[in-house]
Amino acid sequence: MTDPAVPAASGARQFWRRLRTQRAALVAAGVVALLVLVALAAPLLTAVEGQDPTTYHPSLVDSARGGVPIGSLGGASADHWFGVEPQTGRDLFARLVYGARVSLGVALAATVVQVALGITLGIAAALGKRWVDQLLSRFTDIIVAMPLMIMSLALLAIVPSSFPRPVLVALVIGLIGWGNIARIVRAQTLTLKELDHVAAARLSGWGTWSIARRELLPGLAAPVITYAALLVPTNITVEAALSFLGVGVKPPTPSWGQMLTAADVWYQAAPQYLLLPAGALFVTVLALTVLGDGVRTALDPRAASRLRVGTGRRRESKAAEGGTA
Amino acid sequence: MNGFTGFVLRRTVAAVATLLAISVIVYVVFYATPGNVAQITCGPRCSPEQVHQVARQLNLDDPLFVRYGHFLQGLVAGQDYSTGTSVQHCTAPCLGMSYQSDQQVTQLILAKLPVSLSLVGGAMVIWLVLGVGTGVLSAWRRGRFSERVLTGITLAGTATPVFVIGLVLMIVVCGELQLLPFPQYVALGDDPEQWAWNLLLPWLSLALIEAAAFARLTRASMLETLAEDHIRTFRAYGVGERSIVGRHALRGAFAPVIALNANNVGSAIGGAVLTETLFGLPGIGQELVHAVNVVDLPVVVGMVLVIGFFVVLANAVADVLYAVADRRVVLT
Numbered sequence: 001m002t003d004p005a006v007p008a009a010s011g012a013r014q015f016w017r018r019l020r021t022q023r024a025a026l027v028a029a030g031v032v033a034l035l036v037l038v039a040l041a042a043p044l045l046t047a048v049e050g051q052d053p054t055t056y057h058p059s060l061v062d063s064a065r066g067g068v069p070i071g072s073l074g075g076a077s078a079d080h081w082f083g084v085e086p087q088t089g090r091d092l093f094a095r096l097v098y099g100a101r102v103s104l105g106v107a108l109a110a111t112v113v114q115v116a117l118g119i120t121l122g123i124a125a126a127l128g129k130r131w132v133d134q135l136l137s138r139f140t141d142i143i144v145a146m147p148l149m150i151m152s153l154a155l156l157a158i159v160p161s162s163f164p165r166p167v168l169v170a171l172v173i174g175l176i177g178w179g180n181i182a183r184i185v186r187a188q189t190l191t192l193k194e195l196d197h198v199a200a201a202r203l204s205g206w207g208t209w210s211i212a213r214r215e216l217l218p219g220l221a222a223p224v225i226t227y228a229a230l231l232v233p234t235n236i237t238v239e240a241a242l243s244f245l246g247v248g249v250k251p252p253t254p255s256w257g258q259m260l261t262a263a264d265v266w267y268q269a270a271p272q273y274l275l276l277p278a279g280a281l282f283v284t285v286l287a288l289t290v291l292g293d294g295v296r297t298a299l300d301p302r303a304a305s306r307l308r309v310g311t312g313r314r315r316e317s318k319a320a321e322g323g324t325a
Numbered sequence: 326m327n328g329f330t331g332f333v334l335r336r337t338v339a340a341v342a343t344l345l346a347i348s349v350i351v352y353v354v355f356y357a358t359p360g361n362v363a364q365i366t367c368g369p370r371c372s373p374e375q376v377h378q379v380a381r382q383l384n385l386d387d388p389l390f391v392r393y394g395h396f397l398q399g400l401v402a403g404q405d406y407s408t409g410t411s412v413q414h415c416t417a418p419c420l421g422m423s424y425q426s427d428q429q430v431t432q433l434i435l436a437k438l439p440v441s442l443s444l445v446g447g448a449m450v451i452w453l454v455l456g457v458g459t460g461v462l463s464a465w466r467r468g469r470f471s472e473r474v475l476t477g478i479t480l481a482g483t484a485t486p487v488f489v490i491g492l493v494l495m496i497v498v499c500g501e502l503q504l505l506p507f508p509q510y511v512a513l514g515d516d517p518e519q520w521a522w523n524l525l526l527p528w529l530s531l532a533l534i535e536a537a538a539f540a541r542l543t544r545a546s547m548l549e550t551l552a553e554d555h556i557r558t559f560r561a562y563g564v565g566e567r568s569i570v571g572r573h574a575l576r577g578a579f580a581p582v583i584a585l586n587a588n589n590v591g592s593a594i595g596g597a598v599l600t601e602t603l604f605g606l607p608g609i610g611q612e613l614v615h616a617v618n619v620v621d622l623p624v625v626v627g628m629v630l631v632i633g634f635f636v637v638l639a640n641a642v643a644d645v646l647y648a649v650a651d652r653r654v655v656l657t
Contacts, residue, residue: 138346139350141343142343142346142347142350145343145347145591145633145636145637145640146347146591146629146632146633146636147591147592147594147595147632147636148592148595149592149594149595149596149598150591150594150595150598150613150629150632151629153595153598153613153614153617154355154613154617154625154626154628154629155354156617157355157616157617157618157620157622157625158354158355158620158622233484237486240486240488241486241487241488241595241598241599244486244488244599244602245598245599245602245614246614246618247614247617247618257486257488260488260489260492263492264492264495264496264603267496267500268500274492274496278489278492278493281486281489282481282484282485282486282489285484285485285486286480286481286484289480289483289484290480
């Protein structure tokens with residue numbers, strides 16, 4: 001596959017090269033980068049607009065008609081680019097861009113917790129004594145079996161309410177969703193453990209921690225990154241769902257899921273109140289999913305080429321068969 | 326056949342053991358962490374003495390394992406609860422009493438369960454038919470324009486949250502086009518026709534998203550099978566493309582689809598919580614959200630355990646189906 005004249009690229013460079021060849025993944029990466037930029041620059045963007053996400057503007061909603069935004073297009077104007085929220089009159093643009101912070105921030109933080117727990121428990125199970133492995137593996141089975149959405153919802157009942165809510169939601173999602181990463185890490189570590197360089201390190205008297213850090217982690221990177229990339233969109237959906245149900249991120253902190261809670265009542269008077277957060281969620285999750293697929297293809301080209309044999313037209317698949325014969 | 330009966334028996338024992346482990350974990354997690362259950366139950370304006378009294382009434386002063394023992398005893402043999410003035414008997418699968426309403430959790434769940442089962446059961450039929458159908462179609466039309474369209478639609482489907490699709494369906498179908506009235510739950514026993522009409526939108530909202538995952542999986546596993554040697558042999562023998570895709574390649578998708586379906590029962594129950602809340606269906610999902618909001622721990626724990634029961638059941642059924650469908654599977 002690789003040209004012998006080209007010196008072997010390092011893992012990361014090879015990864016970028018393979019990712020670059022996928023147009024859909026590149027577009028998705030661009031969209032994700034833009035979203036991250038918007039989230040980071042939220043205070044700047046709202047400063048340009050001259051609004052903030054929490055100030056009520058009672059004068060901009062018609063209290064006689066139940067709080068419908070005054071004016072066409074849900075009160076959109078030069079002052080309020082996307083209009084205002086029904087009833088409260090809070091600025092929609094500001095809530096949307098600050099909502100991006102919450103959605104992406106919570107999802108990323110949850111993913112970090114999931115990956116950290118998954119790697120730690122997965123390696124512990126693979127390198128630990130038999131009973132440790134048994135205990136951890138059975139526990140992982142149960143964690144994987146229980147629906148993430150239900151468990152996070154239930155756990156939110158007992159967490160102390162003094163914590164900042166977004167941190168809490170990220171922690172809860174993170175504490176529950178690590179099961180599959182732990183499984184992948186355990187399986188991969190069991191394979192790596194048998195390799196010569198790991199055995200050599202062990203025989204040289206290295207401690208478990210050094211072996212895990214210097215000999216195992218590099219081999220774990222590809223499967224963990226692949227799975228983590230697909231965890232981010234899942235976490236975004238779960239956060240949005242929890243906030244939609246009113247148990248996740250609570251007002252006045254804006255979140256896309258939470259904005260949709262009351263949107264169905266207002267869709268005629270202020271359609272963008274529904275369409276903007278729904279569209280933002282859709283685009284974000286779609287972009288992250290496509291990017292995740294691209295990352296998987298770039299890290300595991302064998303899986304992709306296996307599929308391509310079947311996906312190709314008749315002619316192509318014949319050519320592929322001819323090539324292997 | 327003896328080996329098979331033994332397999333089913335072993336699988337059942339394993340399922341019961343898993344459930345028991347789940348109950349321990351859930352009980353410990355939910356009752357060990359908060360020290361303020363009594364305070365929350367009593368209300369914010371309770372005096373310390375009153376909080377103490379509530380704690381005693383709820384047996385919160387007992388050690389955790391003693392309370393778990395009581396809980397297990399109630400689950401197997403039933404239990405008596407004193408509700409201040411009278412004693413209430415809670416019969417065999419007793420999940421305790423609600424802190425908030427003095428209702429038995431089991432009764433509460435049983436009253437809501439038919440709604441959720443109707444929702445998830447009906448949706449499952451739709452997502453299997455629609456998902457596998459779409460997957461077969463896009464594997465058959467592979468490489469053509471129609472396949473790219475189908476792949477795009479299913480990708481969009483996986484990226485849409487349940488409540489977004491539900492919201493859009495509700496607004497378009499019920500609000501703008503007025504094809505259907507806003508759903509209101511009608512029991513199956515009362516009027517099967519109204520039951521189905523009212524559940525149509527909730528079914529679709531839940532099923533469309535799950536169907537997308539099945540379409541992707543069916544397509545991928547069929548393509549893997551199509552690349553295998555025996556399919557080439559079939560082609561060489563002149564077996565028609567339709568038969569190859571529809572019969573032989575589809576067989577390769579069978580096991581993964583069963584496995585995914587077992588997994589999806591869990592995520593579908595999660596989706597059902599959203600669908601029920603969105604459409605105002607009085608199922609266990611809606612009740613769970615309410616219980617979480619008022620911190621009614623026995624209800625929350627009971628619901629989580631019942632949902633865990635269905636997830637474990639779905640996995641056990643999938644394993645048995647898998648073994649029936651594919652005799653090459655080693656029965657352990």
